[in-house]
Amino acid sequence: MTNNKKEVSPQAVVYVRLKEGVLDPQGVTIHKALQQMGYNEFISVRTGRFFELEVDSDSDNYDKRLDEVCSKLLANPVIESYRVEKL
Amino acid sequence: MKVGVVTFPGSNCDYDAYAAVQHVMGEDVEFLWHKSTDLLGCDLVILPGGFSYGDYLRGGAIARFSPIMEKVIAFGRSGGMVLGICNGFQILTECGLLPGALMRNSHLRFSCKHVYLKVEQTSNPYTQLCIKGEVLKIPIAHGEGNYYNFDNDIKKLEDAGQVVFRYCDVNGDVNSEANPNGSINNIAGISNKEGNILGMMPHPERVVEDILGSADGLKILESIRATIAVAKTVSN
Numbered sequence: 001m002t003n004n005k006k007e008v009s010p011q012a013v014v015y016v017r018l019k020e021g022v023l024d025p026q027g028v029t030i031h032k033a034l035q036q037m038g039y040n041e042f043i044s045v046r047t048g049r050f051f052e053l054e055v056d057s058d059s060d061n062y063d064k065r066l067d068e069v070c071s072k073l074l075a076n077p078v079i080e081s082y083r084v085e086k087l
Numbered sequence: 088m089k090v091g092v093v094t095f096p097g098s099n100c101d102y103d104a105y106a107a108v109q110h111v112m113g114e115d116v117e118f119l120w121h122k123s124t125d126l127l128g129c130d131l132v133i134l135p136g137g138f139s140y141g142d143y144l145r146g147g148a149i150a151r152f153s154p155i156m157e158k159v160i161a162f163g164r165s166g167g168m169v170l171g172i173c174n175g176f177q178i179l180t181e182c183g184l185l186p187g188a189l190m191r192n193s194h195l196r197f198s199c200k201h202v203y204l205k206v207e208q209t210s211n212p213y214t215q216l217c218i219k220g221e222v223l224k225i226p227i228a229h230g231e232g233n234y235y236n237f238d239n240d241i242k243k244l245e246d247a248g249q250v251v252f253r254y255c256d257v258n259g260d261v262n263s264e265a266n267p268n269g270s271i272n273n274i275a276g277i278s279n280k281e282g283n284i285l286g287m288m289p290h291p292e293r294v295v296e297d298i299l300g301s302a303d304g305l306k307i308l309e310s311i312r313a314t315i316a317v318a319k320t321v322s323n
Contacts, residue, residue: 022235025193076145078188079235
């Protein structure tokens with residue numbers, strides 16, 4: 001890294017998951033596998049995914065744009081909800 | 088009529104649709120590149136099957152932001168005929184032209200086989216030459232075809248007669264054994280309220296000659312041709 005490069009960019013993590021009530025066949029299948037393996041204390045599994053976003057440090061107020069990114073692209077608001085965590 | 092078939096990176100049924108329209112029906116057809124912004128005066132736009140943008144993120148999620156889609160969305164909203172097949176159906180739900188979403192098949196496997204569809208609506212431009220309740224034999228080939236929507240919205244779709252096709256058995260009986268992917272109410276295809284936009288998971292363009300195992304896909308394509316012919320007569 002050269003000195004005139006920005007060293008650390010703010011990071012945001014977006015967690016996307018299926019909304020409550022929407023069947024998650026992958027979670028159900030993983031849960032069945034856990035039961036077969038004897039891990040009976042885990043009574044359900046829900047899957048999801050997360051995205052790590054590196055953000056230009058010149059952008060100090062990108063909350064609104066990040067929200068757009070989540071609702072337009074990263075999540076399908078019909079079936080999924082999302083949560084943003086800024087690091 | 089003139090048909091436009093959109094080619095996205097990863098489309099793989101675009102040539103099937105092209106061949107069905109040109110060689111079997113003898114009508115004009117053009118490929119519309121995803122980066123283009125010109126629908127070339129087409130009467131019908133087909134969003135074909137395939138794996139646009141590798142199905143990364145979700146099926147259709149990235150394709151909907153292709154430059155051509157802005158024109159397709161405007162065309163559909165102003166009454167133009169748009170047919171989304173398989174991945175094309177996923178793109179139509181992602182861009183909001185059709186309600187709901189297509190999720191992973193409930194059994195998590197890719198399903199590729201002939202299925203039977205019950206025609207639920209014939210007041211639709213895509214099925215006007217079918218008989219209500221008629222059974223069509225048309226193949227599916229998808230891993231994410233499990234139609235989902237919330238109870239209230241399903242009720243709205245059903246009440247408005249927007250469910251055009253349902254998976255059924257060979258006798259036209261709609262039951263869970265005939266449901267290949269877990270779709271709510273065995274839904275295989277829906278239209279918008281106006282009826283000019285149709286999305287369906289099965290592939291009518293693959294069954295347009297008897298040698299292909301069925302020619303039932305032609306009933307949909309012929310319905311489209313008849314609709315467009317009438318529209319042209321009226322506008323002239």
